[in-house]
Amino acid sequence: MTYDTILVLDFGGQYCHLIGRRIREHNVYSEIVPHDIKPEEIKLLNKKFNVKGLVFSGGPASVYDPNAPRCDPNILDLNLPVLGLCYGHQLIAQIASGKVEPAKHREYGIAYVTIDKPVGVLKGLDKKEKVWMSHGDTVLALPAEYETLAHTGSCPVAAFRHKEKPIYGLQWHPEVVHTEKGTQMLRNFIFEVSNCEANWKVEDFIETAIREIKRSIGESKAIIGLSGGIDSSASTALAAKALGKNLTAVFVDHGFVREGEPEFVKSTFEKFGVNFILAEAQERFLQKMVGVADPEKKRKIVGEEFIRVFEEVARQVGAEYLIQGTIYPDRIESGFRKFSDKIKTHHNVAGLPTKMEFKAVVEPLRNLYKDEVRKVAAQLGLPKEIVWRQPFPGPGLAVRVTGEITKEKVEIVRKADNIVTEEIEKAGLKHSLWQYFAVLTETKSTGVKGDARAYGYTVAVRAVESQEAMTASFAKIPYDVLERISTRITNEIPQVVRVVYDITHKPPATIEWE
Ligand code: XMP
Numbered sequence: 001m002t003y004d005t006i007l008v009l010d011f012g013g014q015y016c017h018l019i020g021r022r023i024r025e026h027n028v029y030s031e032i033v034p035h036d037i038k039p040e041e042i043k044l045l046n047k048k049f050n051v052k053g054l055v056f057s058g059g060p061a062s063v064y065d066p067n068a069p070r071c072d073p074n075i076l077d078l079n080l081p082v083l084g085l086c087y088g089h090q091l092i093a094q095i096a097s098g099k100v101e102p103a104k105h106r107e108y109g110i111a112y113v114t115i116d117k118p119v120g121v122l123k124g125l126d127k128k129e130k131v132w133m134s135h136g137d138t139v140l141a142l143p144a145e146y147e148t149l150a151h152t153g154s155c156p157v158a159a160f161r162h163k164e165k166p167i168y169g170l171q172w173h174p175e176v177v178h179t180e181k182g183t184q185m186l187r188n189f190i191f192e193v194s195n196c197e198a199n200w201k202v203e204d205f206i207e208t209a210i211r212e213i214k215r216s217i218g219e220s221k222a223i224i225g226l227s228g229g230i231d232s233s234a235s236t237a238l239a240a241k242a243l244g245k246n247l248t249a250v251f252v253d254h255g256f257v258r259e260g261e262p263e264f265v266k267s268t269f270e271k272f273g274v275n276f277i278l279a280e281a282q283e284r285f286l287q288k289m290v291g292v293a294d295p296e297k298k299r300k301i302v303g304e305e306f307i308r309v310f311e312e313v314a315r316q317v318g319a320e321y322l323i324q325g326t327i328y329p330d331r332i333e334s335g336f337r338k339f340s341d342k343i344k345t346h347h348n349v350a351g352l353p354t355k356m357e358f359k360a361v362v363e364p365l366r367n368l369y370k371d372e373v374r375k376v377a378a379q380l381g382l383p384k385e386i387v388w389r390q391p392f393p394g395p396g397l398a399v400r401v402t403g404e405i406t407k408e409k410v411e412i413v414r415k416a417d418n419i420v421t422e423e424i425e426k427a428g429l430k431h432s433l434w435q436y437f438a439v440l441t442e443t444k445s446t447g448v449k450g451d452a453r454a455y456g457y458t459v460a461v462r463a464v465e466s467q468e469a470m471t472a473s474f475a476k477i478p479y480d481v482l483e484r485i486s487t488r489i490t491n492e493i494p495q496v497v498r499v500v501y502d503i504t505h506k507p508p509a510t511i512e513w514e
Contacts, residue, residue, distance in 0.1 A: 023055075100140065117149045131172035236272075328367055408495070
């Protein structure tokens, strides 16, 4: 079965993946493709998908940058519906020889647009609409074959369409929740303009994925790195269906795991009947970390050592393939894209050493978003504790101790993390938060414990709300919960004298400290 598909051309915008996810929420498949994709390549993709429309994403560049990402202008002649957003909007205007004013500075935030013509993508909208604008360059005028559909005080052409072809541009971001009727705008593009049928369901994914795993691995043996997180758990459950006893799940205890984790994972997956190996590797990871303070180096070391452990286990069990739980945003944030900045190296993606002993790495969830993975996991019968688990980074507590790691520091942060988890969950806040955890900082400060001066560590508590981890807000958790956390940490962990709460959103901070 081929699915109706919208391709999102990636011009480097941070919200690019969000567009993809929002399209899929409507049960229409979407893929993110490079901005310089050729018209012939789009036609070729039709063997796999039924391409019904194209979205040009936003991006950090100005259309006037000499190195700005461009698309092949012939794409606009494919007769496929096109929706340009922000940079995409400006680019279409520039290709059409419209008047685009270069940006003096970038302005963003909420704006109120006047809808002059509620048609096509803007069908059903009111005269005034609240949108999330990102003003770089501004489109001032378009040639006669285009018409303006909306404007603001500073943006004379905030939305446009081609008079004959299904080509639209919006200066704002409909994919962001702050655009009040963003969903309606996307729905209009998907169903009214592109005539898609809502025929993609995450449930169908399971059958296809199992077939693909079987095809890639055949009768050979494979191992999978099982961390107990939602991604690797869902991959394990999928791969177990495809490979049965030819699959061995390996939990690597690198010493940076949460309290009680190896036991929890083992007991959960034993019920699934998979071969399970607990690789005790605490000492070797710790040794590799001696003298290393740089976060990116720490991530690389953990990634590399992981693979070495896997290779050893694979040799023992005779496995030729490695299965990984990499998901779509991991690939995006690790900077596989040309025009987006690399934020950090996720250990299960770019942290991989280039030389591996495996015949191939198979990533069954590589095209799914987190909420889709949760659906898959639930469908596969994984328990709620796993399906709704908060994300935990592959390098684990190693990136929650800032700077150089020691055994003592890891033990402190593990205890603090456990206290944060217990108190948040006791307060019934678990389901409203994306993540909550403790970080051991390098800052030491003076305290007083039992009438004596104490000089000790500072623990930072982080709790965030988020939908997909690309953006996050610090959570306004009640003071009494914070007070209990702080009291318990300073009472139960003698080395800690101070607890602080992280009140930074993402951006500008990331969720993890390293
Ligand atoms: P940041 O810190 O970049 O994290 O805002 C975004 C989300 O990704 C998680 N994270 C990781 N997940 N391997 C993973 O599988 C990693 O190396 C890794 N680093 C960060 C983080 O917890 C947050 O949910």
